[in-house]
Amino acid sequence: MDSWKRTWWVVWSANLLAGIGMMSFLPFFPSLLEELGLEGRAEVALWSGLIFGAAPLAATVASPLWGGLGDRYGRKLMVIRALLGIVVFVGAMAFATTPWQLFLLRLGQGTFSGFVAPSITLVSVQAPPGRQGRVAGTLQTALALGAVIGPLLGGLVGESVGHRAVFGWVAGCAGAAALLVLLLAREDTSTQRRRERGRHEGPLSLGRAILGGTLGDIRDAWANRSLRSGIILLFWIQFGLGATNPQLEFFVRDLRGAGATGADVSAHYTSLLFTALALANLIALPKWGKRADRRGHRPTLFLCASMTAACLWCHALAPVYAVVVLARLALGVSTAGAAPSAFGLAAAEISTDRRGGAFGIVFGARTLAVALAGPVGGALLPVLGVRGLFAASGALVVSCLLLLRPASR
Numbered sequence: 001m002d003s004w005k006r007t008w009w010v011v012w013s014a015n016l017l018a019g020i021g022m023m024s025f026l027p028f029f030p031s032l033l034e035e036l037g038l039e040g041r042a043e044v045a046l047w048s049g050l051i052f053g054a055a056p057l058a059a060t061v062a063s064p065l066w067g068g069l070g071d072r073y074g075r076k077l078m079v080i081r082a083l084l085g086i087v088v089f090v091g092a093m094a095f096a097t098t099p100w101q102l103f104l105l106r107l108g109q110g111t112f113s114g115f116v117a118p119s120i121t122l123v124s125v126q127a128p129p130g131r132q133g134r135v136a137g138t139l140q141t142a143l144a145l146g147a148v149i150g151p152l153l154g155g156l157v158g159e160s161v162g163h164r165a166v167f168g169w170v171a172g173c174a175g176a177a178a179l180l181v182l183l184l185a186r187e188d189t190s191t192q193r194r195r196e197r198g199r200h201e202g203p204l205s206l207g208r209a210i211l212g213g214t215l216g217d218i219r220d221a222w223a224n225r226s227l228r229s230g231i232i233l234l235f236w237i238q239f240g241l242g243a244t245n246p247q248l249e250f251f252v253r254d255l256r257g258a259g260a261t262g263a264d265v266s267a268h269y270t271s272l273l274f275t276a277l278a279l280a281n282l283i284a285l286p287k288w289g290k291r292a293d294r295r296g297h298r299p300t301l302f303l304c305a306s307m308t309a310a311c312l313w314c315h316a317l318a319p320v321y322a323v324v325v326l327a328r329l330a331l332g333v334s335t336a337g338a339a340p341s342a343f344g345l346a347a348a349e350i351s352t353d354r355r356g357g358a359f360g361i362v363f364g365a366r367t368l369a370v371a372l373a374g375p376v377g378g379a380l381l382p383v384l385g386v387r388g389l390f391a392a393s394g395a396l397v398v399s400c401l402l403l404l405r406p407a408s409r
Contacts, residue, residue: 003126003186003188004123004126004127004186004188006184006186007122007123007126007185007186007187008123008127008135008138008139010180010181010184010185011079011119011122011123011139011181011185012138012139012141012142013142013177013180014079014083014115014119014177014178014180014181014185015115015116015119015139015140015142015143015146015177016142016143016145016146017146017173017174017176017177017180018083018086018115018146018173018174018177019142019143019144019145019146019147019150020145020146020149020150020153020173021086021090021146021150021169021170021171021172021173021174022086022090022146022150022170023146023147023149023150023151023154023274023278024150024151024153024154024157024166024169024170025090025093025154025158025163025166025167025170026052026150026151028154028155028158028163028249028270029047029048029051029052029246030044030045030048030246030249030250031158031163031249032102032163033047033048033051033099035163036096036097036098036099036102038099041250041381041382042381042382045246045247045250045378045381045382046375046378046379047099047378048246048247048374048378049246049247049374049375049376049377049378049379050099050103050374050375050378051099051102051103051106052106052245052246052370052374053242053246053370053371053372053373053374053375054103054104054106054107054110054371055106055107055109055110055113055367055371056110056242056366056367056368056369056370056371056374057107057110057367057368057371057372058106058107058108058109058110058111058371059110059111059114059363059364059367059371060110060364060365060367060368060371061111061364062110062111062112062114063114063117063360063361063363063364063367064214064218064357064360064361064364065211065214065218065360066078066081066082066114066117066118066356066360067117067118067121067356067357067358067359067360067361067363068213068214068215068217068218068356068357068360069214069356070118070121070356071192071193071214071217071353071354071355071356071357072192072193072194072213072214073192074187074189074192075118075121075122075125075187075356076122076181076185076187078118078121078122078356079115079118079119079122079178079181079185080178080181080182081112082112082113082114082115082118083113083115083174083175083177083178083181084112084174084175084178085108085109085111085112085113086109086113086115086170086171086174087171087174087175087178088108088112088171089105089106089108089109089112089113090105090109090113090167090170090171090174091167091168091170091171092105092167093105093106093164093167094164094165094167094168095164110367113174114363114367115177116140116143116363117356117359117360117362117363118356118359119139120135120136120139120140120343120359121355121356121359122185122187123135123139124136124343124347124355124359125188125191125352125355126187126188126191129347129348130293131293132293132343132344132347132348133288133289133290133291133292133293133297133300133340133341133343133344134286134289134290134293134340135289136289136339136340136343136344136347137285137286137287137288137289137290137292137336137337137340138285138286138289140281140285140336140339140340141281141282141285141286144278144279144281144282144285144336145278145282146278147274147275147277147278147281147282148275148278148279148282151271151274151275151278152271152275153169154166154169154271155271157169191352191353191355192353193213193217193353193354214357217354217357217358218357218360218361220354221346221349221350221354221357221358221361222361224349224350226298226345226349227345227346227349227350227358229298229404230297230298230301230341230342230345230346231342231361231362231365232365232400232404233301233302233305233338233400233401233404234301234338234339234342234362234365234366234369235365235366235368235369236305236369236396236397236399236400237304237305237308237335237338237369237397238335238338238365238366238369238370238373239369239370239372239373239393239396239397240308240309240312240373240393240394240396240397241308241331241335241373241393242369242370242372242373242374242377243373243374243376243377243380243389243392243393244312244315244377244386244389244390244393245374246374246377246378247377247378247381247386247389248270248273248274249270250381250386251315251324251386252269252270252273252321254386255318255320255321255324269321272325273324273325273328276325276328276329276332277328277329277331277332277335278332279329279332280328280329280330280331280332280333280336281332281333281335281336283333284332284333284336284337285336285337285340288300288304288336288337288340288341289337289340289344291337292337292340292341292344293344297341297342297344297345297348298341298345300337300341301337301338301341301342301345302401302404302405303337304334304335304336304337304338304341305338305397305400305401306401307330307333307334308331308334308335308338308394308397309394309395309397309398309401310330310334310394311327311330311331311334311394312331312390312391312393312394312397313390313391313394314326314327314330314331315327315328315331315387315390316387316388316390316391316394317387339362339366342362342365343359343362346358346359346361346362377389380392
């Protein structure tokens with residue numbers, strides 16, 4: 001087996017372990033906050049959005065910087081750093097006693113534990129140019145499979161021994177993933193950038209030189225018009241999904257009726273919806289990656305956005321829970337192609353020695369959308385209701401399509 005293919009599958013396995021762990025606790029923040037003493041739908045919804053979005057907000061700033069550093073000091077090192085960040089910060093969540101503590105730990109997690117972009121970069125710089133969409137798509141099947149398994153395992157562990165035990169499970173998965181990458185992954189160091197040198201070689205001077213070079217790479221990537229339009233569209237696709245995900249448990253309670261408002265009932269049905277979307281993602285991701293490599297990454301991204309808007313509107317109109325399950329499957333298919341297309345577009349537009357920074361920007365666009373969408377969705381829920389939130393999210397994606405369409409011709 002070629003060296004890059006071996007690294008591909010090692011990183012895929014590590015991402016699977018980390019993905020299973022991360023998705024074990026993310027769907028259940030409303031129930032966890034109720035255990036911490038919060039009362040009332042509006043208060044729980046607002047804190048769910050804030051805590052859900054805290055990690056992506058920090059990752060938005062950190063990911064491009066970590067990517068630029070990875071271009072200079074090694075992408076494998078960045079993957080290991082991110083996985084160990086999960087061990088520390090998510091493991092510490094088991095001891096949180098207030099919503100504020102959870103919020104601060106999520107900020108730390110987002111700052112240090114973004115493993116998706118460096119994982120894709122580590123494999124992408126070694127893979128053939130015509131395989132970039134497939135590389136990104138296949139690697140993300142690990143996350144999608146983790147999102148299928150994670151909520152189910154998290155629900156079982158949470159119900160049997162409590163939600164706090166889930167955080168220990170997550171830390172264990174991330175630790176095993178870091179060890180796997182450390183021992184088995186290989187890196188092509190010839191694709192790294194030349195490291196900057198400080199004028200007097202002092203630590204402060206060297207730090208300024210590295211930061212300046214990293215920020216310069218980020219500015220150059222953002223100045224690329226084709227890549228910029230793709231990143232903006234990816235942002236709004238993820239925003240539409242992120243505004244509604246934290247409030248999905250409330251939607252389930254509404255559909256199930258007044259007699260099923262308890263967390264013990266709604267958690268099962270919420271898990272099924274997260275699993276349905278993840279399962280559809282898992283099946284569709286490799287196909288979208290191959291399509292993007294054959295027909296173009298940007299046209300594929302626009303197609304995904306159109307389908308996403310339609311699926312969000314289907315959620316808003318769903319009369320019963322069974323229809324929501326079908327809409328969730330369709331949404332999983334439509335959103336699956338967005339990230340592989342965006343990463344493939346970045347790989348086509350940016351040289352390999354700067355790819356970590358460019359991939360960091362792509363990933364940062366996704367995390368910024370989640371960071372903003374969560375609190376916005378929580379704040380708007382009392383005004384719009386869950387159905388109105390789905391409808392407004394679909395309208396935002398359509399508006400972005402209309403604004404960016406001329407630039408795609």
